[in-house]
Amino acid sequence: MTALRDTQAAAVPGRRGRVRRTALLLVVLLAGAVAASMLVGAGHLPPAVVADALFGDGPVTPQSLVVTDVRLPRTVLAVLAGAALGVAGVLAQGMTRNPIAEPGLLGLNSGAALAVVLAIGLFGVSTLTGYVWFGFAGAALAAVVVGGVAGIGRSGTVSPAALALAGAAVAAGLGSVITVFLLTNPALFDDYRFWQVGSVAGRDLSIAAQAAPFIVAGLVIALTCGPRLNALALGDDVARSFGRRPGADRLVCGIALVLLAGAATAAAGPIAFVGLAVPHLLRGLTGPDHRTLLPLALPAGPALLLLADVLGRVVIPPGEVQAGVVTAVIGAPLFVALVRRRRVVR
Amino acid sequence: MPRRLLPALAALTAALALVAGCGSGPAADGTGPAAADGAFPVTVPTAFGDVTIPEQPQRVVALGWSDAETALALGVEPVGAADWLAIGDDGLGPWVPQNYTTPPTVLGTLEVDLEAVAALEPDLILDTRAAGTRDRYDRLNQLGVPVVGIPAGGENYLTTWRDQLRTVGAALGRAEQAGQLQDDLEQRFADARAQHPQLAGATVVSGARNTLGEYAAYTAGSGRVTFLEELGMALAPQIAALPTEGFSTPISRERMNLLDADVTVMQPIGKDATEIENDPLWQAVPSVSAGRGVLLSDRDVSQAFSAASVQGWTYALERTVPRLADAATAAP
Numbered sequence: 001m002t003a004l005r006d007t008q009a010a011a012v013p014g015r016r017g018r019v020r021r022t023a024l025l026l027v028v029l030l031a032g033a034v035a036a037s038m039l040v041g042a043g044h045l046p047p048a049v050v051a052d053a054l055f056g057d058g059p060v061t062p063q064s065l066v067v068t069d070v071r072l073p074r075t076v077l078a079v080l081a082g083a084a085l086g087v088a089g090v091l092a093q094g095m096t097r098n099p100i101a102e103p104g105l106l107g108l109n110s111g112a113a114l115a116v117v118l119a120i121g122l123f124g125v126s127t128l129t130g131y132v133w134f135g136f137a138g139a140a141l142a143a144v145v146v147g148g149v150a151g152i153g154r155s156g157t158v159s160p161a162a163l164a165l166a167g168a169a170v171a172a173g174l175g176s177v178i179t180v181f182l183l184t185n186p187a188l189f190d191d192y193r194f195w196q197v198g199s200v201a202g203r204d205l206s207i208a209a210q211a212a213p214f215i216v217a218g219l220v221i222a223l224t225c226g227p228r229l230n231a232l233a234l235g236d237d238v239a240r241s242f243g244r245r246p247g248a249d250r251l252v253c254g255i256a257l258v259l260l261a262g263a264a265t266a267a268a269g270p271i272a273f274v275g276l277a278v279p280h281l282l283r284g285l286t287g288p289d290h291r292t293l294l295p296l297a298l299p300a301g302p303a304l305l306l307l308a309d310v311l312g313r314v315v316i317p318p319g320e321v322q323a324g325v326v327t328a329v330i331g332a333p334l335f336v337a338l339v340r341r342r343r344v345v346r
Numbered sequence: 347m348p349r350r351l352l353p354a355l356a357a358l359t360a361a362l363a364l365v366a367g368c369g370s371g372p373a374a375d376g377t378g379p380a381a382a383d384g385a386f387p388v389t390v391p392t393a394f395g396d397v398t399i400p401e402q403p404q405r406v407v408a409l410g411w412s413d414a415e416t417a418l419a420l421g422v423e424p425v426g427a428a429d430w431l432a433i434g435d436d437g438l439g440p441w442v443p444q445n446y447t448t449p450p451t452v453l454g455t456l457e458v459d460l461e462a463v464a465a466l467e468p469d470l471i472l473d474t475r476a477a478g479t480r481d482r483y484d485r486l487n488q489l490g491v492p493v494v495g496i497p498a499g500g501e502n503y504l505t506t507w508r509d510q511l512r513t514v515g516a517a518l519g520r521a522e523q524a525g526q527l528q529d530d531l532e533q534r535f536a537d538a539r540a541q542h543p544q545l546a547g548a549t550v551v552s553g554a555r556n557t558l559g560e561y562a563a564y565t566a567g568s569g570r571v572t573f574l575e576e577l578g579m580a581l582a583p584q585i586a587a588l589p590t591e592g593f594s595t596p597i598s599r600e601r602m603n604l605l606d607a608d609v610t611v612m613q614p615i616g617k618d619a620t621e622i623e624n625d626p627l628w629q630a631v632p633s634v635s636a637g638r639g640v641l642l643s644d645r646d647v648s649q650a651f652s653a654a655s656v657q658g659w660t661y662a663l664e665r666t667v668p669r670l671a672d673a674a675t676a677a678p
Contacts, residue, residue, distance in 0.1 A: 041598070043603075062603060185432075191557050197558075199558060318588065319595065319596025320560075
């Protein structure tokens with residue numbers, strides 16, 4: 001019944017202004033995060049050096065390499081993956097009508113993970129460029145299985161609970177298969193361990209380039225999903241009485257979700273919390289209308305992931321902490337606080 | 347000149363070894379009466395106290411890193427072994443000249459599967475090089491079998507090759523044989539030092555890169571650094587100065603200049619060294635761009651170097667010393 005309140009909320013004067021202010025705030029935050037990502041790192045580089053490496057035509061130096069080969073690729077990847085994860089989170093929560101859903105709950109991470117394990121173990125793929133395709137295919141396959149188990153396509157009706165349950169069941173099943181592979185093959189475990197900690201570091205631009213078409217396509221489709229998700233929020237029967245086709249709506253949103261979560265996970269590893277937190281934070285700021293949540297997630301996801309990554313660069317010099325670890329470490333308590341303070345966001 | 351130095355160095359090393367041996371107690375190094383080979387019970391000092399092995403062990407489970415190959419070098423075939431370097435099959439690298447007559451059951455490394463260990467009905471558990479936590483030791487100890495854990499100071503995989511050899515040798519009642527193996531390897535190091543005097547005092551960094559492209563440098567007291575120090579090289583001061591508790595310290599890709607030294611040794615974790623070779627950041631490390639980077643592309647050499655065992659290092663010495671010496675010669 002959220003959407004009914006939605007339409008009322010939209011009529012409340014001042015809400016549009018709030019959305020606009022939030023959007024502006026998020027864009028500024030994202031710009032700041034991008035700047036921080038280029039300027040702040042484990043190694044100290046004066047801004048002039050950064051600017052020169054990016055825009056100048058001076059000789060290649062170890063310092064300029066840090067800008068072009070370390071900070072630039074990870075910034076690009078964080079923007080792409082962050083946007084994908086943020087929007088995927090909105091899609092996952094909208095489709096399941098479950099405010100704590102995220103792509104992982106629908107089995108996508110496990111699908112990607114199993115595919116990566118198989119890629120390493122059976123096919124000897126040992127580079128990230130090679131994992132990407134496997135991860136993506138695995139996420140897509142898991143989504144199809146979850147959809148099938150939940151009964152999408154059989155009746156045209158599927159309950160959010162069935163979807164979440166199917167996702168959890170498939171994730172658990174895939175997880176145990178992964179465990180079997182890892183326990184019987186220590187070498188595999190090593191490679192997998194590194195992939196399995198989500199990170200945007202050490203992946204060159206070709207990884208981002210591989211993932212980008214899928215993410216862009218997913219974002220374009222996702223931005224048409226606002227009205228669809230609002231309709232799904234009413235429940236299938238009510239939605240149908242308004243002339244919507246919930247099955248088709250769910251399919252379109254599901255495709256976007258797979259493209260986004262699959263590509264982001266394949267490229268950056270499973271990064272926890274971004275997909276969970278972004279929609280939550282946004283709902284707290286602007287209410288539950290998916291037509292605003294989806295576009296707002298576009299700057300919010302990257303800003304969050306970039307800030308996590310930048311934080312990870314400076315906490316344990318001369319090493320770094322992966323972004324996936326940072327999001328989990330600062331994310332979990334923040335999330336608990338959020339849920340407790342607001343109960344569950346309505 | 348080097349030829350005349352050689353016997354002198356050998357004598358010096360032997361003397362040092364004797365002193366070191368005496369320092370850690372006569373029972374452990376085969377010089378005391380209690381450790382005459384094959385005489386049981388023996389008592390082995392470990393970080394968790396003295397462990398007494400009542401009689402010649404028949405079923406040895408070797409859980410620590412390189413414990414199995416050390417036991418095998420001493421003529422004892424473990425019934426269970428952890429494959430730390432993920433070599434596969436029986437867990438023996440190509441540097442081990444011996445073979446198993448009966449291949450051991452291969453066990454996990456980081457996590458100990460107590461049930462699997464118990465199923466092997468061991469009468470001795472070797473775990474002389476591992477994380478070395480009290481918890482791991484306590485869990486193993488529940489099996490009611492003598493557990494020879496890490497020697498003092500060996501936590502975090504920092505058990506030295508001498509301590510490992512001496513501890514395993516004592517526990518198996520092969521202390522004299524262990525002493526002989528130690529002398530042999532020390533002699534090889536001494537020969538290498540004598541043949542390549544340019545190694546003496548050359549600063550060195552030993553690092554690794556994982557499949558995510560993250561770099562790390564091995565710290566003082568770790569096996570890789572010890573290998574290089576045995577050759578007379580010195581850990582580069584900027585790495586030695588880093589605060590650390592483990593055997594390695596992560597180095598951000600933004601701080602690759604920390605890898606600069608007279609000689610920079612690098613190895614891949616996982617399979618492929620080409621990613622290092624093609625990494626512009628690696629190529630830009632001053633020592634590397636000056637041709638003083640030693641990339642251990644050969645997986646066998648890289649693993650033998652990492653094994654920190656007599657046999658691994660015998661193999662690694664032959665295959666790395668000429669390259670290390672060339673790099674050291676080119677140092678400013």
